[in-house]
Amino acid sequence: MIYFNNVSKVYNKDSLVLNDITLTITSGEFVSIVGHSGAGKTTLVKMILADDVPTEGTVFFESINIFKLKDGDLTKLRRRIGVVFQDFKLLGNKTAYENIAFAMEAVGKTNEEIESDVPHVLELVDLGSKMFNFPHQMSGGEQQRLAIARAIINQPELIIADEPTGNLDAINTYEIVQILKKINDLGTTVILTTHNRGVIDSIGKRVITMEKGRIIRDDKDSKNTI
Amino acid sequence: MVMIELKRIIKAGFINFARSGVISWAAVLVVTITLSVITAIILLQAVLHFSLDQIKDKVDVTIYFNVNAEESKIISLKESLEKLPEVEKVSYFSANESLKLFRERHQNDYSTIAALDEISSNPLGGYLNVKAREVSQYESIANFLNGDNTLVLGSTSIVDKINYHQNKIVIDRLNNIISGAQKLGFLVTLILIIISIIITFNTIRLAIFISKEEIGVMRLVGASKMRVRGPFMVEGAIYGIIATIFTLIIFLPVTIYLGNNMTNFLGINVYDYYISNLFQISVIVLLSGIFLGIISSFIAIRKYLNK
Numbered sequence: 001m002i003y004f005n006n007v008s009k010v011y012n013k014d015s016l017v018l019n020d021i022t023l024t025i026t027s028g029e030f031v032s033i034v035g036h037s038g039a040g041k042t043t044l045v046k047m048i049l050a051d052d053v054p055t056e057g058t059v060f061f062e063s064i065n066i067f068k069l070k071d072g073d074l075t076k077l078r079r080r081i082g083v084v085f086q087d088f089k090l091l092g093n094k095t096a097y098e099n100i101a102f103a104m105e106a107v108g109k110t111n112e113e114i115e116s117d118v119p120h121v122l123e124l125v126d127l128g129s130k131m132f133n134f135p136h137q138m139s140g141g142e143q144q145r146l147a148i149a150r151a152i153i154n155q156p157e158l159i160i161a162d163e164p165t166g167n168l169d170a171i172n173t174y175e176i177v178q179i180l181k182k183i184n185d186l187g188t189t190v191i192l193t194t195h196n197r198g199v200i201d202s203i204g205k206r207v208i209t210m211e212k213g214r215i216i217r218d219d220k221d222s223k224n225t226i
Numbered sequence: 227m228v229m230i231e232l233k234r235i236i237k238a239g240f241i242n243f244a245r246s247g248v249i250s251w252a253a254v255l256v257v258t259i260t261l262s263v264i265t266a267i268i269l270l271q272a273v274l275h276f277s278l279d280q281i282k283d284k285v286d287v288t289i290y291f292n293v294n295a296e297e298s299k300i301i302s303l304k305e306s307l308e309k310l311p312e313v314e315k316v317s318y319f320s321a322n323e324s325l326k327l328f329r330e331r332h333q334n335d336y337s338t339i340a341a342l343d344e345i346s347s348n349p350l351g352g353y354l355n356v357k358a359r360e361v362s363q364y365e366s367i368a369n370f371l372n373g374d375n376t377l378v379l380g381s382t383s384i385v386d387k388i389n390y391h392q393n394k395i396v397i398d399r400l401n402n403i404i405s406g407a408q409k410l411g412f413l414v415t416l417i418l419i420i421i422s423i424i425i426t427f428n429t430i431r432l433a434i435f436i437s438k439e440e441i442g443v444m445r446l447v448g449a450s451k452m453r454v455r456g457p458f459m460v461e462g463a464i465y466g467i468i469a470t471i472f473t474l475i476i477f478l479p480v481t482i483y484l485g486n487n488m489t490n491f492l493g494i495n496v497y498d499y500y501i502s503n504l505f506q507i508s509v510i511v512l513l514s515g516i517f518l519g520i521i522s523s524f525i526a527i528r529k530y531l532n533k
Binding site: 049051071072075076078079083089090091092093102103105106107108110111150154 | 227230231234241242245246439440442443444445446447448449450451453
């Protein structure tokens with residue numbers, strides 16, 4: 001599904017963030033990318049969204065070279081990917097309902113579809129009672145669940161969760177990981193980045209370990225490595 | 227689908243405006259200031275044009291004829307003058323009318339009137355009063371008169387004198403003043419409008435800068451550029467519409483005050499001008515406001531949309 005072909009990224013001429021990354025992620029996988037801060041995890045996943053551009057190499061989504069896409073095609077590709085960030089990146093001046101409705105409007109869903117699907121997905125992440133709350137009126141865990149709801153609303157083929165538990169306590173972290181596992185069980189590919197090895201221990205799927213911009217381990221079943 | 231998208235964009239623009247609170251009203255305030263400058267310029271231009279028109283109206287060329295000049299020759303000259311494109315109006319005053327007007331002008335000057343009464347015949351000839359369309363065109367009218375053979379009766383000219391030559395210095399100076407005032411007015415207008423546009427653009431840019439992260443998020447969740455940009459442009463238009471209403475209201479008491487207190491000084495009742503041209507002024511101000519708001523938003527958001 002995703003193929004990184006000798007991808008390197010250099011910032012300011014001498015800061016090597018990604019160093020010759022070659023990586024294949026197949027459809028339906030749950031891939032955790034673990035590493036310390038500055039290991040290059042976020043830069044790696046940003047490239048799948050063309051939110052960052054490699055200095056060398058390229059990234060393919062299926063057979064599409066992401067960096068050769070025109071603006072309209074890139075927008076269409078992004079609609080096939082759901083994204084969850086550490087800092088939630090919710091639209092601050094929109095309610096929980098509107099945040100999700102916006103993602104649906106972006107892909108051209110009708111008002112009827114929005115009116116029926118948004119309350120449903122909010123119930124799924126246990127935010128039914130917070131439908132008309134603004135993000136600043138919600139806890140960190142609630143905001144992250146809202147971000148997940150937004151990411152899954154259009155039934156994407158891929159979910160990218162970049163440090164989704166970084167700002168959460170242990171209980172909320174567990175809940176978020178369980179939600180992501182459920183999403184993966186339903187057939188969606190999930191890429192999770194985290195600096196917390198404890199988070200991925202409970203998942204038991206493929207784990208890629210990064211250090212200083214390089215992949216130093218790629219364990220197909222993390223339970224064998226613990 | 228396009229209509230649904232448009233409706234969503236417009237609705238989002240209104241919601242964003244309402245929820246942005248202080249930022250929205252700060253932008254409205256700045257656009258109001260810009261539109262006030264534009265309205266003030268419109269009124270100043272009106273005062274300037276009115277004053278210049280009044281001055282222009284006082285300028286004319288008079289051709290005085292000899293006492294024995296034939297009226298048919300004068301009428302023929304009047305018709306020739308009226309055919310000139312530079313001439314706006316030619317008025318003929320016969321010798322009798324000249325005398326009547328002279329008597330009226332000097333009715334309190336007993337010695338002059340008594341002297342006139344002493345003379346049995348009319349000592350005054352007729353005259354033509356010529357008004358040009360522009361002050362600068364009097365010279366070409368004077369040149370026409372100098373070259374016209376109909377002015378000669380036998381070996382002598384039927385013209386006693388043409389006052390253009392006496393007024394030439396005044397007319398030339400006036401011409402320079404009018405042209406200078408118009409150029410200066412245009413320059414000042416241009417500078418003020420450019421400054422206002424820059425201030426407005428920067429205020430709207432600041433309002434959009436605050437939302438730059440949200441713009442990035444919208445793009446990442448797959449929103450098209452138009453879907454992201456649209457509501458900001460609608461917000462810009464709302465700034466323009468509200469600022470127009472404020473501006474038109476603000477200028478009501480201002481023009482009433484100017485109308486009551488400055489009409490003699492300005493030569494024009496600014497309030498009357500404002501009210502009688504309210505529709506045109508409203509359209510100009512509204513279009514300027516909407517244009518400023520939309521274009522500023524369009525340009526300001528561009529750099530955040532490139533991802």
